[in-house]
Amino acid sequence: MNKPNxxxxxxxxxxxxxxLIPLEVFEKDPYKSLVSTIMSSRTNDDTTxxxxxxxxxxxxxxxxxxxxxxxxxEKLIYPVGFYKNKAKHLCYLSSLILQKYNGRIPEDPKxxxxxxxxxxxxxxxxxxRTFNKPTIAVDTHVHxxxxxxxxxxxxxxxxxxxxxMLIIPQEYRRDLNRLFVSIGRQYTTQKRLVSFLQExxxxx
Numbered sequence: 001m002n003k004p005n006x007x008x009x010x011x012x013x014x015x016x017x018x019x020l021i022p023l024e025v026f027e028k029d030p031y032k033s034l035v036s037t038i039m040s041s042r043t044n045d046d047t048t049x050x051x052x053x054x055x056x057x058x059x060x061x062x063x064x065x066x067x068x069x070x071x072x073x074e075k076l077i078y079p080v081g082f083y084k085n086k087a088k089h090l091c092y093l094s095s096l097i098l099q100k101y102n103g104r105i106p107e108d109p110k111x112x113x114x115x116x117x118x119x120x121x122x123x124x125x126x127x128x129r130t131f132n133k134p135t136i137a138v139d140t141h142v143h144x145x146x147x148x149x150x151x152x153x154x155x156x157x158x159x160x161x162x163x164x165m166l167i168i169p170q171e172y173r174r175d176l177n178r179l180f181v182s183i184g185r186q187y188t189t190q191k192r193l194v195s196f197l198q199e200x201x202x203x204x
Contacts, residue, residue, distance in 0.1 A: 002167065003167055003168065003169055004149070004150075004151045004167060004168075006149070006202060007168070007169075007172065009201070009202065010149065010202055011172060011175070011179065013200045013202060014179040014180070014182070014183050015179060017182075017183060017186070017196075018178075018179060018182045018183075019182050019185070019186060020182075021045065021178055021181055021182055021185070022045040022046065022048075022049045023036050023037070023040060023045055023048060023049065023052075024129070024178065025049075026052065027129040027130055028130070029130075030104075030105045030126070030130050030131070031060075031061055031062055031105070032052070032056060033125075033126050033129060033130040034093075034105055034118075034122075034126050034130075035052070035055070035056075035065070035090060035093075036048060036049075036052040037122045037125050037126055038086060038089060038090065038093075038117040038118065038122060039051060039052060039055075039077055039080050039086055040080075041081065041082070041086075041117075041122070042081040042082065043080040043081040045185075047079065047080055048080055051076065051077040051078070051079075051080045052077075054076045054077070055073070055076045055077055058072075058076055059076075062094045062097050062098055062103055063098065063103070065090065065094040066091075066094040066095050066098055068091070069091075070087050070088055070091045071087075073087035073090055073091060074087040077090075085117075086117060088116075089116040089117030090117070092116045093115055093116050093117060093118075096115065096116070097115070105126070105130075107127065107131050107133070109123050109124070109127060109133075109135070112126065112127065120158065120161065121137050121138060121139055121157065122137075123135075124136060124137035124138075124161070124177075125137040125177065128173065128174045128177065129174075129178075132174065133174075134170040134171075134173040134174060135173060135174075136161055136164050136165060136168060136173045136176050136177060137161075137177040138157040138158075138160045138161040138164065138177075139157060139177070139181065140157070140184070141180050141181045141183070141184025141185070142157070142160065142164075142176065142177055142180045142181065142184075143156070143157045143160045144184065144190075144193070145180045145183065145184060145193070145197075146160055146163075146164060146180070147160070148193065148194065148197060148203060149197070149202060149203060150203065151163075151164070151167065152164065152167075164176070183196070
């Protein structure tokens with residue numbers, strides 16, 4: 001498949017209107033990137049950011065995280081969504097990475113998705129943001145905007161990820177999520193988002 005005709009224009013416009021996504025502050029640290037991304041599922045960024053700050057102050061690496069009990073982690077990350085399940089995942093995750101991977105996060109997507117609490121979107125986010133891999137993490141923002149642009153005609157983020165990987169050149173993949181999420185966070189309603197895309201000549 002060929003890349004979208006307006007790919008360069010979309011990236012140019014989105015870059016001009018880009019505003020920092022809060023969790024990007026952790027992207028240079030593999031541990032913090034993975035843990036905060038797991039915590040962020042079904043939780044707004046502001047809540048995740050505060051909870052991550054509390055957790056990382058107490059446990060700045062996998063070694064110290066592994067020493068915390070599940071109950072201690074629960075108290076630190078509350079009120080993120082599904083905090084009890086996430087605390088359980090983080091307990092097991094820290095031990096597994098220390099024992100099986102010598103304290104290093106695996107950079108292979110299949111290995112990464114074997115870790116507790118890590119699905120496709122989380123794996124792709126960590127791989128692209130932290131390890132500079134040409135992956136595309138698809139959330140509701142990426143799914144919605146890609147369909148509005150006419151790049152894909154898909155019913156869910158999983159389908160969107162597969163389609164985008166076929167049409168987006170590698171050099172654009174890493175930045176696609178952060179740009180689309182930034183725009184999606186700014187233009188939260190369908191009406192506002194459509195107006196933004198129309199005003200910038202990206203859709204009719």
